[in-house]
Amino acid sequence: MSESQPQVALIIVNWNGCQHLERCLQAMAAQTFRAVDLVVVDNASTDGSKEMVRDRFPEVRLIENSSNLGFAAANNVGIRKSSAPFVATLNNDTEARHDWLEQLVAPAISDPSVGMVASKMVFANRPGVINSAGIALDRAGIAWDRLGGKPDSGSESVQQEVFGPCAGAALYRRSMLEEIGLFDEDFFAYLEDVDLAWRARLAGWRCLYAPDAVVSHVHSATGVEGSPFKSYHLGRNKLWCIAKNYPSPQLYLSLPLIVAYDLAAVAYGLAMRRDSAGLRGRLAGLAGLRRQWAKRRQVQKMKRVPFSVLARQMAPISTPFGVLNRYRHLSLEEAC
DSSP states (O other), rough: OOOTSSSEEEEEESSOOOHHHHHHHHHHHTTTTOOOOEEEESSOOOOSSSHHHHHHTTEEEEESSOOOOOOHHHHHHHHHHHHSSEEEEEEEEEEETTHHHHHHHHHHOOOOOEEEEEEEEEEOOOOBBEESSSSSTTTOOOOEEETTBBBBOOOSOOOOEESBBBBTTEEHHHHHHHHHHSSOOOHHHHHHHHHHHHHHHHHEEEEEEEEEEEEEEEETTTTTTOOHHHHHHHHHHHHHHHHHHTTTHHHHHHHHHHHHHHHHHHHHHHHHSOOOOOHHHHHHHHHHHHHHHHHHHHHHTTSSOOOHHHTTTTTTHHHHHHHHHHHHTTHHHHOO
């Protein structure tokens, strides 16, 4: 593959992440896959990030936003200012194994029905534990990091289909993005990758998990796990994600289940964490529902597959305790 013709536009969004970004770019410089247009989109950092990129990595294309546009919009800036047939998104707090991009691109090149490829993300401070192996989604509209907290035992050693990729280390086919649209900028940050995966799945695109595409991740280095900022955006964006993407009539049939689990999540946040941010996020989500419902009409027009096909990639409903247990491993990250 010719180096003079980039096959992948690799977008790294940065906001005051200089301490992590340098290691991330060093790992990119060591990649075996070389046909890359490497783009750093900086969201008005004030910590010397931009100066470091210009001084240490002159080969990197640096795009400087005048304000913090958020993760979704900043990625879109990089996507629009590139032209390679594949787009990879990578968090600034990651270190990719030397063959990460090569392993990530291979499934998409070999199968034109694959619009997305998910990486194996492991925790930086616990490299034997999986952070994400793609997106899991159930019929209650709850999305989480697939295999999060499980030991990296190598039990999944072959590519397999998953609902979607975590945008912290993902590959997208540009022709798919041109069909379904880019990240929803209203989301600002969090669950924008779930929303995009929903839209892609409705349009009939597939996602494969590439277990040999490995990155180490400092989880929530920017947003901070358990912070009011993150809880607010997760609560708001979950509502919008379901409103836009859950097809009819299944949305209405599942609505009692969706509401019950969501009320339980709010109650847990208020009672156990003394955190009202999740509730405030959901109220903001309700306030903005009319705008998202208008988007729903456009999303549902793109639907190419019956719900039965979509349901095969959805995880079974868990008990409330099981849902809570999915995130228990993240408390260790907060303590580190």
